[in-house]
Amino acid sequence: MKYNSAIKESVDELLAIEKQQRQARLRDRIRFLRFLKEGRAQTQQQAGEQLGLSLRQSQRLWQTYRQEGIEKLLQTGYQHGFGKLSTHQLSELKQWLTTPPHKKLSQIQTYIKERWQIDYTIAGLSLLFKRMKIKYKPARMGKMKENIEPQY
Numbered sequence: 001m002k003y004n005s006a007i008k009e010s011v012d013e014l015l016a017i018e019k020q021q022r023q024a025r026l027r028d029r030i031r032f033l034r035f036l037k038e039g040r041a042q043t044q045q046q047a048g049e050q051l052g053l054s055l056r057q058s059q060r061l062w063q064t065y066r067q068e069g070i071e072k073l074l075q076t077g078y079q080h081g082f083g084k085l086s087t088h089q090l091s092e093l094k095q096w097l098t099t100p101p102h103k104k105l106s107q108i109q110t111y112i113k114e115r116w117q118i119d120y121t122i123a124g125l126s127l128l129f130k131r132m133k134i135k136y137k138p139a140r141m142g143k144m145k146e147n148i149e150p151q152y
Contacts, residue, residue, distance in 0.1 A: 003036035011037050029073045032061055084118045
């Protein structure tokens with residue numbers, strides 16, 4: 001196949017687009033086209049091998065370019081997942097966390113499970129708090145012992 005004529009963009013355009021890309025995956029997709037356009041690779045497989053892609057991945061890239069253009073190659077297809085809790089549930093959780101006594105992560109996990117039937121792991125709760133910019137400070141034994149009067 002004559003990739004030089006099949007690829008609409010010039011080598012300079014491809015090089016400029018490639019340099020603009022911050023994500024390595026997108027940069028490699030454009031580099032794949034540039035290798036074919038420049039003649040550095042005669043086949044899709046050769047261009048893919050230079051970038052560490054399998055034959056099937058190379059074929060898929062070429063098919064996407066032919067059917068949908070370079071714009072589609074520059075899309076990641078990744079959609080950021082939102083948390084399990086709604087904004088209303090998050091605000092309710094924040095309110096519950098402000099009421100004493102201080103809670104452990106396991107207690108918070110149980111509360112969320114019982115209240116909204118949503119499963120969170122301890123690590124997931126830790127990430128949730130980080131995302132919500134809540135600094136988790138569990139009660140410490142030293143502080144608890146100070147409040148207890150000595151027994152004789």
